[in-house]
Amino acid sequence: MRYHKIPDETIKRMPTYLRGAMRLSEQDVKSISSKELAALLGVNPWQIRKDFSYFGEFGTPGVGYNIEKLLTHIRKILKLDVVRKAALVGAGNLGSALLAFPRFGTYSLEIAAAFDIDKRKIGKKKHGVLIENISAIKTLGQRSIDLGIISVPRGAAQEIADKLVEAGIRGILNLSPQHVTVPKNVKVITIDIAKGLARLPYYV
Amino acid sequence: MRYHKIPDETIKRMPTYLRGAMRLSEQDVKSISSKELAALLGVNPWQIRKDFSYFGEFGTPGVGYNIEKLLTHIRKILKLDVVRKAALVGAGNLGSALLAFPRFGTYSLEIAAAFDIDKRKIGKKKHGVLIENISAIKTLGQRSIDLGIISVPRGAAQEIADKLVEAGIRGILNLSPQHVTVPKNVKVITIDIAKGLARLPYYV
Incomplete structure (x- = not known):
């Protein structure tokens, strides 16, 4: 069908x-x-x-x-009839929380790789996922990972989006507050928790 | 105006x-x-x-x-011309990440209280915010806190929403995957990160 x-x-x-x-x-x-x-x-x-x-x-x-x-x-x-693998970029507070997120599995989603620039984090595991050097993003294309999650500070978001696209990623969940520009064949979904809270007082 | x-x-x-x-x-x-x-x-x-x-x-x-x-x-x-205080319920991985979130301050938002049921967390500070026993939610009305953030597992979300409403909270950011029912004069904004990632493969 x-x-x-x-x-x-x-x-x-x-x-x-x-x-x-x-x-x-x-x-x-x-x-x-x-x-x-x-x-x-x-x-x-x-x-x-x-x-x-x-x-x-x-x-x-x-x-x-x-x-x-x-x-x-x-x-x-939704193309969730097979396991879909995602790469997380930015293993800070929010990123780490996502690595421990039990809900992804419910949707056949798996964070299969994680990247950071912090040398104290690289090489260690967080919630079972190895934190890799950000330079390894370029290997994603060969690893059956086609989704990316951006969880880095605003200033780095566009650069990370570019790297993900270059590595062949076609779907990006952007959790940074920065609007990122990508080619037309790439889909970005942006979720900004702070902006969610910021529109609540209007209704109170 | x-x-x-x-x-x-x-x-x-x-x-x-x-x-x-x-x-x-x-x-x-x-x-x-x-x-x-x-x-x-x-x-x-x-x-x-x-x-x-x-x-x-x-x-x-x-x-x-x-x-x-x-x-x-x-x-x-947006009624953000004064500082708006929010109470966080659930200081797990995601909740803790929010306590460290630098972005809230940008919008004059402040997490001024945090609650949990875990005795190992209660009484301790996380990112400068004291974790209180969940039973203290009822004191929120007297503390100029009128926003609530739900960051608890699905099964507890409705109960927490009820407690927040009872305490006088009129705006709730629901980060749990559970739809919560509230009186008409209460606004709920639901953000589900897992659902965001779950609709990406459709576009890939």
Whole structure:
């Protein structure tokens, strides 16, 4: 089956649906209505129906969505039906926390390499992952690692993005506050925790 | 000046504009065009013009936006013109990383309290912040702290959200993968780093 023209906003919600389906599967739930799933995940039922419509009809009226089919579809769409390896650049406080993150495995994601410039860190393991010299980024292409995570200070982010792209990385999670410029065939997702907190007072 | 009816999506971009304006101010730049600002921040110029139009006209045709006015406006809108204090719940790997986060201060945000259930952590300081027993959350109302950060495992997230709301917290940054339910007058912003990485392979 081919999937096409799925909007970014739908893709953004997919990991939430996947996580929900995984939890329901663990609880041996066989099917769920869009209404129930919506309540569980905190999204709108119509949003779920709209999003799921992009990958064909597999809901049964009056019964709901089959959980196992849902899992299979979403994993295929997100290309998480195989383990995806990521390289972390920057093993500071946030980077180290990510190395210990139990949640990545849930999505078949694995941080398979970590890089830093700090000589006191290089050669040592953190949470089971060896910290390598940043110059070794160029070996990533030969190591079946195609995702990169930038967790370095703002000033170094663009340089690291360039190095990752040069090494053949096509997907980057940027956790630095710096907007990074990459070629069109590379996807960057930026998550800035400080900016998340910074827009809360507006609502308080 | 009163600002009203600003869409959530505009508020979402505001911290990025604020950060950009701060950097330009540090570099002694007096004014900037929407086009230049767009290139710097990686957003569309029309988006900037649209977003800024919500808080009145202060751009000058041919000259651009006055940086100092921009800073004043955005800080007022985001209510970041005074220091805003946040309480962190969960001083694990990610929580501890946040205590060391230099970026919060940039936005006049301060983690002024931290809570955990781990007796080995309680009573000790991490990055200058005392870790308190989780039972002390109820004292937050009297401590001028009105923001909360949830950095606990999924299973505990809803309970912590309830405790924060009970203590009078009206804005919550939820870093757990659990959707939390709160009263209508409480704002929750959820950031899930694992979900960010999980949607990257789709594009690769």
